[in-house]
Amino acid sequence: MASFQNVLINSMQINNKKIGPEADYFSNLNNGQLFIQHCDACESHIFFPRIICPYCGSNEVSWVKPTGYGAVYSVSVIFGKPGVGTDYNVALIDLEEGVRMMSRVEGVSPNLIQIGDKVKARVLILNGKGLVVFDYKGGNGPE
Numbered sequence: 363m364a365s366f367q368n369v370l371i372n373s374m375q376i377n378n379k380k381i382g383p384e385a386d387y388f389s390n391l392n393n394g395q396l397f398i399q400h401c402d403a404c405e406s407h408i409f410f411p412r413i414i415c416p417y418c419g420s421n422e423v424s425w426v427k428p429t430g431y432g433a434v435y436s437v438s439v440i441f442g443k444p445g446v447g448t449d450y451n452v453a454l455i456d457l458e459e460g461v462r463m464m465s466r467v468e469g470v471s472p473n474l475i476q477i478g479d480k481v482k483a484r485v486l487i488l489n490g491k492g493l494v495v496f497d498y499k500g501g502n503g504p505e
Contacts (some may be wrong), residue, residue: 383411385450386425391492394485397425398461409461430483432457432496439472451475455496457483469498 380388383399387410390397399408403420407428414421435454442448451472455463463483465473481496 378468383413383423387411388492389428390425391485391494392487394487394492396428396430396483396485397495398428398457398459399423401428407421407457407459407461409463426459428457428459428461428483430457431499432463432481432483434467434475434477434479434481435462436474436477437467439475447472453481453496455481457482465496466496467496467498474501 364456367458370485382488387397399411400406400423401408401415401420402420402422402424404415404418406415406417407416407426408417408423412423432455435456437453439451439452442450449472451466453465453467455465455467465483467479467481475498479501480499482499483494484497486493486495
């Protein structure tokens, strides 16, 4: 029963204040820090934040600072309306720790990003809110 109650806390609000690992994750981001979870029982890294490890079911999870290095797993380019919009990308990034994050890659034209390109995470503060973006570090994608 206690585990079921803990799972509910993952998305609860008390007095309009979010509590649980998701709230902790965004609080850290808003302070310019990127953390992911690590299961102390099975040694897996976890992202998106959870109360219980999705690999072994343990509630022994802690926060760790990832290296931030990763590679592009997938990328889509969204083309802005001619003369009005700006082209941008939406990318899935595999971090060295084994978790996958969705964000965007900066520092290179959106249509030049390839699967396998190397990136590094950075927390961008925009209007007081932290956002993870990835800086382009070099092409290692398929030719």
